[in-house]
Amino acid sequence: MAALTVRQKLEILADAAKYDASCASSGTAKRDSASGRKGGIGSTEGMGICHAYAPDGRCISLLKILLTNSCLFDCHYCINRRSSDVRRARFTVKELVELTLSFYRRNYIEGLFLSSGIIRSPDYTMEQLVAVARSLREEHDFRGYIHLKTIPDADAELIHQAGLYADRLSINVELPTEGGLRRLAPEKNAKRIEGAMAVLRTAIDDGSDARRRYAHAPRFAPAGQSTQMIVGADQADDRAIIGRASALYTRHRLRRVYYSAFSPIPSPSAVLPLQRPPLLREHRLYQSDWMMRFYGYSAQEVAAATDPATGCLPLDIDPKLAWALRHRDAFPVDVNLAPRERLLRVPGLGVKAVDRILTSRRHRRLRLDDVARLTSSIAKLRPFLVASDWRPVRLADRADLRPRAPVLAQLELFDESP
Amino acid sequence: MYRARLNGPDDFDGWRDAARNFAMAGIPPDAIVWESGTDAPDLFASDTPPAAVVHGTFPVPRAFLDLAEMAILHSDPERFALLYALLTHMRDRPGSLEDRADPLVRRVEALAKAVRRDIHKMRAFVRFRELADTDGPRFVAWFEPEHHIVRTNAGFFMRRFASMRWSILTPELSIHWDGETLTEGPGAKREDAPMDDPVEEIWKGYYAAIFNPARLKVGAMLSEMPRKYWRNLPEAALIPELVAGAQAREAAMIATPPKNARRPGNAATVWQALREEAMGCTRCPLYKDTTQTVFGEGPVDAPLMFIGEQPGDQEDLAGRPFVGPAGQIFDEALETAGIDRTRAYVTNAVKHFKHERRGKRRIHQTPETPEIQACRWWLTQELELVRPRIIVALGATAGRALLGKAVTISRLRGAPIALEGAAQGWITVHPSYLLRIPDAARKAQERARFIQELRAIAKQLEAIG
Numbered sequence: 001m002a003a004l005t006v007r008q009k010l011e012i013l014a015d016a017a018k019y020d021a022s023c024a025s026s027g028t029a030k031r032d033s034a035s036g037r038k039g040g041i042g043s044t045e046g047m048g049i050c051h052a053y054a055p056d057g058r059c060i061s062l063l064k065i066l067l068t069n070s071c072l073f074d075c076h077y078c079i080n081r082r083s084s085d086v087r088r089a090r091f092t093v094k095e096l097v098e099l100t101l102s103f104y105r106r107n108y109i110e111g112l113f114l115s116s117g118i119i120r121s122p123d124y125t126m127e128q129l130v131a132v133a134r135s136l137r138e139e140h141d142f143r144g145y146i147h148l149k150t151i152p153d154a155d156a157e158l159i160h161q162a163g164l165y166a167d168r169l170s171i172n173v174e175l176p177t178e179g180g181l182r183r184l185a186p187e188k189n190a191k192r193i194e195g196a197m198a199v200l201r202t203a204i205d206d207g208s209d210a211r212r213r214y215a216h217a218p219r220f221a222p223a224g225q226s227t228q229m230i231v232g233a234d235q236a237d238d239r240a241i242i243g244r245a246s247a248l249y250t251r252h253r254l255r256r257v258y259y260s261a262f263s264p265i266p267s268p269s270a271v272l273p274l275q276r277p278p279l280l281r282e283h284r285l286y287q288s289d290w291m292m293r294f295y296g297y298s299a300q301e302v303a304a305a306t307d308p309a310t311g312c313l314p315l316d317i318d319p320k321l322a323w324a325l326r327h328r329d330a331f332p333v334d335v336n337l338a339p340r341e342r343l344l345r346v347p348g349l350g351v352k353a354v355d356r357i358l359t360s361r362r363h364r365r366l367r368l369d370d371v372a373r374l375t376s377s378i379a380k381l382r383p384f385l386v387a388s389d390w391r392p393v394r395l396a397d398r399a400d401l402r403p404r405a406p407v408l409a410q411l412e413l414f415d416e417s418p
Numbered sequence: 419m420y421r422a423r424l425n426g427p428d429d430f431d432g433w434r435d436a437a438r439n440f441a442m443a444g445i446p447p448d449a450i451v452w453e454s455g456t457d458a459p460d461l462f463a464s465d466t467p468p469a470a471v472v473h474g475t476f477p478v479p480r481a482f483l484d485l486a487e488m489a490i491l492h493s494d495p496e497r498f499a500l501l502y503a504l505l506t507h508m509r510d511r512p513g514s515l516e517d518r519a520d521p522l523v524r525r526v527e528a529l530a531k532a533v534r535r536d537i538h539k540m541r542a543f544v545r546f547r548e549l550a551d552t553d554g555p556r557f558v559a560w561f562e563p564e565h566h567i568v569r570t571n572a573g574f575f576m577r578r579f580a581s582m583r584w585s586i587l588t589p590e591l592s593i594h595w596d597g598e599t600l601t602e603g604p605g606a607k608r609e610d611a612p613m614d615d616p617v618e619e620i621w622k623g624y625y626a627a628i629f630n631p632a633r634l635k636v637g638a639m640l641s642e643m644p645r646k647y648w649r650n651l652p653e654a655a656l657i658p659e660l661v662a663g664a665q666a667r668e669a670a671m672i673a674t675p676p677k678n679a680r681r682p683g684n685a686a687t688v689w690q691a692l693r694e695e696a697m698g699c700t701r702c703p704l705y706k707d708t709t710q711t712v713f714g715e716g717p718v719d720a721p722l723m724f725i726g727e728q729p730g731d732q733e734d735l736a737g738r739p740f741v742g743p744a745g746q747i748f749d750e751a752l753e754t755a756g757i758d759r760t761r762a763y764v765t766n767a768v769k770h771f772k773h774e775r776r777g778k779r780r781i782h783q784t785p786e787t788p789e790i791q792a793c794r795w796w797l798t799q800e801l802e803l804v805r806p807r808i809i810v811a812l813g814a815t816a817g818r819a820l821l822g823k824a825v826t827i828s829r830l831r832g833a834p835i836a837l838e839g840a841a842q843g844w845i846t847v848h849p850s851y852l853l854r855i856p857d858a859a860r861k862a863q864e865r866a867r868f869i870q871e872l873r874a875i876a877k878q879l880e881a882i883g
Contacts, residue, residue, distance in 0.1 A: 011624070011627040018630050019630075038580075039581050041582065043578040054629040055657055055660050055661050055664070056634060064628060102620075105548075105557060106618075107546055108545070235699060235795055237701050309702055309703070311792070359516040363517035364517060373518075373521075374519055
C-alpha cells in the first residue's frame with residue numbers, strides 16, 4: 001500500500017473525529033501575538049469564532065482531528081475500535097503542527113482540537129498529544145486555541161503538562177451509566193474516568209489559585225474541562241442523564257457537558273445492534289442543560305419536566321414549557337413586578353429578553369406590545385404573562401397549552417430499520 | 419436646512435463634533451442634512467453653521483457612545499440623522515437609552531447589532547491566500563463587508579497575525595500590515611487578490627470529511643453562513659455536492675433495505691451484558707415493587723421469538739418468563755403444536771411485574787402505554803440481537819410493543835404480518851386468556867384455535883428453514 005499523503009491522512013482522521021460534538025473555542029484567557037515576545041502567531045479574545053459551517057449545521061471552529069485512528073480499545077459505539085475495518089492513518093507530530101499552522105495563517109480555524117486512538121499505551125499516546133501542543137506553543141509561539149483530549153489512564157505528570165499547553169482539556173465519560181460502559185466499552189472504567197476528572201479539577205483549581213497569588217504563575221487549562229456523553233446507546237433515560245450531568249458540573253466543575261445522539265456508524269460493531277435515538281432528544285437535553293446553566297433551574301426541577309412514566313423529556317415541546325405546564329400555579333407572571341428569577345421561568349423569555357424587560361420597566365409600565373418589541377415570540381408568551389393592559393384569563397386555564405398546530409416531527413434521514 | 423459634512427462613511431469623530439455643536443445650538447434633527455464623503459451633496463442645504471455656535475460640552479452616558487460608534491458603521495444612509503435624533507431625545511429624557519421598548523432606541527440598537535454581526539462575520543470568513551514575493555510570504559484576502567467596518571476591524575487581524583505580512587482588500591478600502599505598521603490604500607477589485615492557494619484543496623478535503631452526512635441541516639448552516647458570503651469562501655463551492663451526496667445516500671439506503679445478514683461474533687456475551695444491565699433498570703417506576711427484572715431467555719440465535727405481556731407473580735419470584743399457570747398452558751400448547759420451546763427465545767413486552775396488592779395477594783394489572791414504551795428499549799435490543807425470522811406477539815400488550823400501535827387481535831390473528839427487515843410477525847392471544855374463560859366448551863375451542871395457529875407458525879418456520 002502506498003504511503004498516504006497529508007491530505008489523505010487528513011480526510012481519514014477528520015472523518016474519524018467528527019463524532020465528537022465539541023468545537024467550542026470560547027472562554028479562555030485573552031492572548032494575542034501583537035504584545036509580548038515577537039514572532040508569535042494567534043490570538044484568543046474570549047468569544048469563539050466559527051470560521052465555517054458544514055451542511056450538518058455544525059460550526060467549524062477548530063481543526064478537529066485525531067493523531068491516529070488506530071486503537072487498542074474495542075468500544076462498540078466507536079468507529080475507530082480495534083475490530084472495525086476502517087482505513088487507519090497516523091500523523092507525525094511535525095505534519096500535524098504544520099497543518100495546524102498553515103490553516104491558521106489562512107484564517108480557516110481558531111486552533112486545534114486534538115484527540116487520538118490509544119496506541120501502544122495510554123502514556124505513549126498522551127505523550128504524543130502533548131508533543132504536538134508543546135511544539136505549537138514553544139517552537140512556533142502559537143497563541144491560538146488548543147483543546148486536548150485527555151487519556152484517563154495516562155500518567156499525572158503528562159496530564160499536568162497537557163494543561164500547561166492547552167486551553168481546554170476533556171475526558172469523555174462516554175456513557176451515562178456504569179452498566180452501559182461495561183457493556184459497550186469494556187476496557188474503560190467509570191471509576192478511572194471520574195478519578196481522572198477529579199485530578200483535572202484539582203489541578204485547574206490549584207492553577208487558578210496560584211494565579212491569584214502570583215501574577216506569573218503558569219496558567220493551567222484556562223478554559224477548564226468538558227466532557228461528552230453518548231445518548232441512546234444504553235438504557236439511561238433523560239432524568240438519569242440530567243442527574244449525571246448535574247453531578248459532573250458540580251463535582252468536577254465542568255464547563256460543558258456535550259451530548260451526542262448515538263449515530264449509527266459505518267461498519268457497525270458485530271455485537272452492537274442499535275437503533276439511533278431521535279436527534280431531537282439530543283436537542284432537548286441541550287435545552288435542559290441551558291436551563292440549569294443560565295436559567296437557575298436545579299437538576300430536580302428539570303427532572304420534573306420529564307414524563308413521569310418514561311423519564312424522558314417530551315420531544316414535541318421544549319423542557320421549559322413542559323416545566324411550566326406542570327407548574328401552572330407559578331403563572332401568570334407580572335412583567336412589571338416579578339423578580340428576575342420568576343421572569344426567567346416564563347417559556348419563551350430568554351436571558352437577554354429578561355434583562356431588557358428589567359431595564360425598560362424602570363422607565364415605563366410595560367404593555368403587551370412593549371413586551372412584543374423586547375422579545376421574539378409574543379404568541380408563546382401571552383398565556384404566561386400579565387402586562388399593564390393584558391391578563392390571560394381564559395387562555396391560562398386552557399387545559400392544553402401545548403402548541404395547537406400539529407407538531408412537525410423531525411424525520412429521520414437514514415432510517416436504520418432492524 | 420443645515421449641512422454637516424463628514425470625512426467618510428465611518429467618521430465617528432466628525433459626527434460627534436458636529437452633533438455636539440448642533441445640539442448645543444438647539445437645532446432640531448429634521449433641520450440637518452448629513453453627508454459623508456461618498457454621497458452626492460444635497461442641493462438645498464446650506465453650508466452655514468448654526469447661527470450661534472455655542473461651544474461647550476454636555477454629558478452623555480458611556481453606553482450611548484459605545485452604541486453610536488457601532489451604529490455609525492452601518493451602511494444605512496439615515497444612520498447619522500437617527501443617531502442625532504437619539505442624542506436629542508436622550509437629552510430631553512435622560513435614561514431613555516435604557517428603555518429598550520422605545521422605538522428609536524430599538525432602531526439604533528438594530529443598526530449596531532447588524533454592524534456587530536458583520537464585524538464578527540468578517541473575522542470568521544476572511545480567507546487569506548499565500549503569495550511569495552522578494553521579502554518572503556505574504557497573505558492576501560479579498561472580502562466584501564456589508565457595512566463600513568474594515569478600519570474598525572483591522573485591530574483584530576493585527577493582534578492575531580502580528581508576525582505575518584498581510585493585506586485585506588475590500589471594494590471600499592484596503593488595509594496592509596507589514597509586521598510593524600498598518601497602512602491604508604484605496605478600494606480594490608477581486609482580481610487584485612491571488613486567485614488560489616494550494617492549501618485550499620487540503621482545507622476543502624477537511625471540510626468535506628468533517629461533515630456528517632447522517633445529519634443534514636442545511637437551514638442551520640444557512641442561518642449562520644448565508645449565501646452572500648459563499649463566493650469568497652473556497653469551501654462553499656463543495657456545499658451543493660455534499661448536500662446532493664447526502665441525499666443520494668439516503669435514496670440509495672431506501673432503495674436497498676439493510677441486509678438481514680446474521681452477524682457473527684460474541685452475541686451471547688452481549689446478551690449477557692444486556693441482561694445484567696436490565697437487572698438494574700429504572701426506566702419506569704414498576705421496578706420499585708418487584709423482586710427482579712424478568713429478562714427474556716432462550717438461544718440468542720433462535721429463529722423464533724415469543725413476546726408475552728409481562729411476568730406474573732411466580733415469574734417475578736423465579737426470574738424467568740412463562741413459568742406460572744399461563745406458562746404451563748403455553749408449554750402444553752407448544753408441545754402439542756410440535757414446537758420445541760428450548761429452540762425459541764421467550765420474552766415479555768414489559769419486564770417487571772405490574773400488580774396491585776389485595777390483602778396478601780398480588781393481583782396482575784395490565785401495563786399501560788408509558789410502561790410499554792419505556793420497556794420497548796429492551797425489547798428492541800433483544801430483537802436486534804436475536805434477529806428472529808418469526809416473531810409471535812402473545813396478546814394485545816405484546817402486539818402494541820411489537821407494532822408500536824394499538825392492535826385488535828381478532829382482526830390480525832391467524833395470518834403472518836410483514837415486518838421491517840424481512841421478519842414475519844404473528845399476533846395471537848395470550849395463554850392467560852385461555853385460563854380465564856369460564857365456559858369449558860369455549861375454552862376448549864379457543865385452546866384448539868391457539869394450537870392451530872402455533873402449528874401454522876411451526877409450518878412457516880420449517881418453510882423458511
